[in-house]
Amino acid sequence: MSERSVLDELEAESVHILRDAVAQAKRPVLLYSVGKDSSVLLHLARKAFHPAPVPFPVLHIDTTWNPHEMITFRDALVARYGLDLIAWINHEGLDAGYSPITHPSDVYTDVMLTQALRAALDHHRFDLALGGARRDEERSRAKERVFSVRGPGHVWDPRRQRPELWRLNNARLAEGETVRVFPLSNWTELDVWRYIEREGIPLVPLYLAEERRVIERDGTLIMVDDDRLVLREGEVVEHRRVRFRTLGCYPLSGCVESTATTVDAIVREIEASSLSERQGRLIDGEGNASMEAKKREGYF
Amino acid sequence: MAAPLLRVLTCGSVDDGKSTLIGRLLLETDSVPTDQLAAARADTKRFGARDAGEIDPALLVDGLEAEREQAITIDVAWRYFSTDARRFVVIDTPGHVQYTRNMATGASHAEVALVLVDASKGLLEQTYRHARIVTSLGIGSIVLVVNKMDRIGWDRGVFERIATEFSALAEGLGVDDVTSIPAAALHGDNVTSRSERSAWYGGPTLLEQLERVVPRRLGTDGQDPATGSLRLIVQSVQRAEGVRWLLGTVSRGTVAPGDAVEVLPARQRGTVARLERLGVEVERAGPEDPVAVVLAEDLDVGRGQVVTHPDGPSEVSRQFVARLVWFGEEPMVPARPYVLQLGTAVRTATVTRLRHRTDVVTGAELAERTLAMNELGVVELDVDRELAIDPYLEHRDTGAFVLIDRASAEVVAAGMVLHGLRRSTNVRWEEHAVGPTERGRLLGQRPTVVWFTGLSGSGKSTVADLVERALHASGRATMLLDADNVRHGLTRDLGFTEADRAENVRRLAEAARLLADAGLIVLVCAISPRNEEREGARAIIGADRFVEVHVATRLEVCEERDPKGLYARARRGDIPNFTGIDAPYEDPDDPDLRLDTGASSAEEAAAEVIALLEGLRSAPGA
Numbered sequence: 001m002s003e004r005s006v007l008d009e010l011e012a013e014s015v016h017i018l019r020d021a022v023a024q025a026k027r028p029v030l031l032y033s034v035g036k037d038s039s040v041l042l043h044l045a046r047k048a049f050h051p052a053p054v055p056f057p058v059l060h061i062d063t064t065w066n067p068h069e070m071i072t073f074r075d076a077l078v079a080r081y082g083l084d085l086i087a088w089i090n091h092e093g094l095d096a097g098y099s100p101i102t103h104p105s106d107v108y109t110d111v112m113l114t115q116a117l118r119a120a121l122d123h124h125r126f127d128l129a130l131g132g133a134r135r136d137e138e139r140s141r142a143k144e145r146v147f148s149v150r151g152p153g154h155v156w157d158p159r160r161q162r163p164e165l166w167r168l169n170n171a172r173l174a175e176g177e178t179v180r181v182f183p184l185s186n187w188t189e190l191d192v193w194r195y196i197e198r199e200g201i202p203l204v205p206l207y208l209a210e211e212r213r214v215i216e217r218d219g220t221l222i223m224v225d226d227d228r229l230v231l232r233e234g235e236v237v238e239h240r241r242v243r244f245r246t247l248g249c250y251p252l253s254g255c256v257e258s259t260a261t262t263v264d265a266i267v268r269e270i271e272a273s274s275l276s277e278r279q280g281r282l283i284d285g286e287g288n289a290s291m292e293a294k295k296r297e298g299y300f
Numbered sequence: 301m302a303a304p305l306l307r308v309l310t311c312g313s314v315d316d317g318k319s320t321l322i323g324r325l326l327l328e329t330d331s332v333p334t335d336q337l338a339a340a341r342a343d344t345k346r347f348g349a350r351d352a353g354e355i356d357p358a359l360l361v362d363g364l365e366a367e368r369e370q371a372i373t374i375d376v377a378w379r380y381f382s383t384d385a386r387r388f389v390v391i392d393t394p395g396h397v398q399y400t401r402n403m404a405t406g407a408s409h410a411e412v413a414l415v416l417v418d419a420s421k422g423l424l425e426q427t428y429r430h431a432r433i434v435t436s437l438g439i440g441s442i443v444l445v446v447n448k449m450d451r452i453g454w455d456r457g458v459f460e461r462i463a464t465e466f467s468a469l470a471e472g473l474g475v476d477d478v479t480s481i482p483a484a485a486l487h488g489d490n491v492t493s494r495s496e497r498s499a500w501y502g503g504p505t506l507l508e509q510l511e512r513v514v515p516r517r518l519g520t521d522g523q524d525p526a527t528g529s530l531r532l533i534v535q536s537v538q539r540a541e542g543v544r545w546l547l548g549t550v551s552r553g554t555v556a557p558g559d560a561v562e563v564l565p566a567r568q569r570g571t572v573a574r575l576e577r578l579g580v581e582v583e584r585a586g587p588e589d590p591v592a593v594v595l596a597e598d599l600d601v602g603r604g605q606v607v608t609h610p611d612g613p614s615e616v617s618r619q620f621v622a623r624l625v626w627f628g629e630e631p632m633v634p635a636r637p638y639v640l641q642l643g644t645a646v647r648t649a650t651v652t653r654l655r656h657r658t659d660v661v662t663g664a665e666l667a668e669r670t671l672a673m674n675e676l677g678v679v680e681l682d683v684d685r686e687l688a689i690d691p692y693l694e695h696r697d698t699g700a701f702v703l704i705d706r707a708s709a710e711v712v713a714a715g716m717v718l719h720g721l722r723r724s725t726n727v728r729w730e731e732h733a734v735g736p737t738e739r740g741r742l743l744g745q746r747p748t749v750v751w752f753t754g755l756s757g758s759g760k761s762t763v764a765d766l767v768e769r770a771l772h773a774s775g776r777a778t779m780l781l782d783a784d785n786v787r788h789g790l791t792r793d794l795g796f797t798e799a800d801r802a803e804n805v806r807r808l809a810e811a812a813r814l815l816a817d818a819g820l821i822v823l824v825c826a827i828s829p830r831n832e833e834r835e836g837a838r839a840i841i842g843a844d845r846f847v848e849v850h851v852a853t854r855l856e857v858c859e860e861r862d863p864k865g866l867y868a869r870a871r872r873g874d875i876p877n878f879t880g881i882d883a884p885y886e887d888p889d890d891p892d893l894r895l896d897t898g899a900s901s902a903e904e905a906a907a908e909v910i911a912l913l914e915g916l917r918s919a920p921g922a
């Protein structure tokens with residue numbers, strides 16, 4: 001046994017949590033956003049249950065506004081690993097015309113992400129959902145549990161949050177409760193990237209710098225992924241070398257200018273930079289407490 | 301050698317400067333993203349400390365809205381920073397009133413405790429409390445930060461007096477690894493860089509100390525976990541490649557293919573045939589390695605068991621002594637069944653005795669009847685089936701447990717095994733050739749316990765009496781246990797407090813079990829108002845021969861009947877804790893039968909019970 005690194009420790013802790021979660025759940029599911037954190041989570045799950053296949057389906061809440069590359073990547077990965085993918089689209093929301101172009105971002109994400117997620121979980125009667133959220137993502141997450149209990153209606157109620165002692169993962173649920181489990185709670189953004197690099201985890205190419213068609217809107221660079229994005233007065237499409245730090249609906253996810261075309265270069269770029277990754281995520285814009293409100297409503 | 305990752309618990313009283321200190325560490329190790337810094341800079345103008353300068357470090361830590369709004373009862377905040385030498389996880393447990401359970405929760409994850417003291421105040425009652433809690437959880441390395449040295453003009457004598465006092469306190473608790481550091485968190489003195497104001501101080505800065513400390517655990521004498529005897533807690537079992545794989549994390553010792561192992565508590569011996577670590581076949585795995593193991597033998601192993609080495613197995617016991625930190629808002633109820641989780645094993649546990657409560661400040665052992673929230677004590681516990689345990693200080697993962705409320709799934713206590721009680725080894729469970737089934741067969745019946753629950757005056761005794769008469773007439777051997785009558789003998793020492801009611805139900809259940817073991821059909825009449833206690837009775841008696849009958853006559857009807865005049869007296873306040881008036885009755889969720897003697901006659905109700913029993917009798921095994 002060689003000397004254990006920080007990544008070894010984090011990896012072992014996450015695998016322990018994954019195994020405990022799945023062992024105690026009736027119907028577990030992995031929330032797969034196609035982003036880097038859920039890619040790491042999926043990789044850990046494959047290791048945790050090897051040589052058996054991943055023992056749960058993966059759920060992607062598809063708003064239809066993810067960049068096309070994400071969907072291409074998702075489908076290729078699903079085929080390669082033989083995953084059981086549930087792609088859930090809120091068709092009523094779509095039919096009612098909700099989009100990030102026409103509606104304020106909080107209204108749109110509530111309908112197409114939050115409500116869609118709840119509906120998907122209810123429909124499939126999942127009692128435990130694994131997510132890739134981390135505590136370092138922002139200040140308000142510092143007290144988030146690894147096993148985060150949701151009351152009826154998926155509501156996050158501070159009173160239901162249980163003390164977590166030692167490695168005793170308690171996924172026992174009272175009537176009507178479900179639980180979200182975050183095995184990557186103690187990872188930082190840099191850990192995630194270093195681990196992706198070490199393990200060679202496949203990622204959506206959007207994370208790497210490439211010349212892409214972008215516009216500048218409200219101080220943020222937005223990629224023009226298709227012609228649904230209607231340009232406003234004075235906006236011009238430019239070609240710039242950009243990459244994404246977080247992925248989501250393309251009109252709501254800013255990208256940053258970068259020359260990092262390899263994971264190794266990204267690691268070095270983040271080591272040197274000091275902006276938090278949420279900087280590019282437009283839905284968090286309103287302030288630090290908004291994430292908390294979202295959590296209460298049942299968002300990831 | 302210093303491990304690459306260190307988990308640090310921070311303890312301080314309100315306003316000692318804990319948030320300021322943590323913020324300072326984050327700030328000076330460049331761990332705060334620029335956008336968050338900007339937010340803190342703006343916050344500093346509005347809320348910051350007066351001489352804080354541009355950024356009040358405390359505001360990096362206290363998410364403003366979050367702190368104010370969140371009513372989370374158990375608060376532990378996790379923060380991360382790193383230096384070239386080490387990665388740190390700061391486990392911050394805000395003081396508040398509920399310090400003990402917060403701190404115990406945080407301490408269960410920590411390797412080092414950072415204790416803060418305000419230099420102008422010296423050691424407080426809180427400091428004693430913090431020291432006792434962290435050492436109870438086995439933390440053997442403490443860093444004492446004497447903060448706000450600027451307030452006392454960097455007086456060396458004061459610092460040394462505080463440091464000496466604290467060392468004595470720590471030594472009394474078994475800790476000799478204490479480092480004391482004079483500091484001013486607000487200005488950064490001796491936090492990450494040496495202060496000019498304390499030229500007399502030759503020790504490390506806080507960060508230097510955190511970078512180099514090799515944490516000690518109490519009780520282990522610095523033993524390397526890899527050299528201990530194997531403990532591998534099984535998390536789950538899965539089939540793949542035609543064999544059964546045990547999944548779990550090695551928590552002590554090492555394991556290799558060819559090793560002989562003993563699986564506890566079932567005491568099954570086997571040999572390791574295959575070993576994988578995270579998907580890769582390996583020659584050997586050690587502490588903290590997540591592994592998948594195939595045994596050569598086809599043993600019946602599952603979640604909750606522990607793989608050990610035959611030369612150094614855990615103790616297998618049904619009774620043990622443990623230290624508890626009570627978390628529940630409701631006090632501990634001896635004799636009430638709780639769910640116990642130790643490692644991945646789950647049992648039904650009852651506290652059979654409170655040996656003493658421990659005064660958290662003085663350490664005095666006090667005689668008490670129960671433990672309330674945030675209290676510490678030493679108890680004896682009984683579990684329903686054998687359990688593999690180790691003393692907590694010898695091995696954390698097989699010595700640490702929680703007690704969980706059955707209904708709400710809430711954690712009500714954190715526990716640490718002190719030692720097993722040998723009782724269960726001495727009083728072996730005798731397996732005789734003639735058992736309950738044989739005795740029942742001789743009587744031509746299937747032993748059954750019918751448990752009548754319901755309010756006083758609901759008609760339990762009337763219906764049970766009619767049922768017994770009918771059974772007796774048809775040649776069945778029966779026994780009726782009426783809680784009221786039993787209170788003249790077996791339970792006469794008990795009153796009507798929550799704790800006594802729980803014990804009352806437990807004794808009735810034990811008595812009913814013995815009678816059912818004798819082959820009888822037993823009818824029990826007891827208000828037994830709590831779900832948990834009836835579930836406990838079911839566990840004691842055995843679910844397969846336990847029939848729950850809820851006599852669900854409405855309260856108004858019972859009160860109108862009031863055959864013994866008890867409701868009238870309770871309404872006058874003469875009888876405290878009277879069920880239905882000032883003590884709760886929890887309706888069974890899913891009784892085998894629900895009767896309402898307000899709507900139907902007692903005879904009709906009795907007939908329903910008989911019909912139910914007839915149905916059971918014709919079931920397989922009757």
Ligand SMILES: Nc1nc2c(ncn2[C@@H]2O[C@H](COP(=O)(O)OP(=O)(O)O)[C@@H](O)[C@H]2O)c(=O)[nH]1
Nearest residue numbers: 314315316317318319320349358448484485486
């Ligand atoms: N003079 C002085 N004040 C300090 C020092 N550290 C913290 N404080 C002040 O003490 C008060 C309480 O600090 P805070 O970090 O919020 O305490 P907490 O309740 O322990 O987190 C604030 O007004 C701080 O600015 C110090 O080293 N010197």
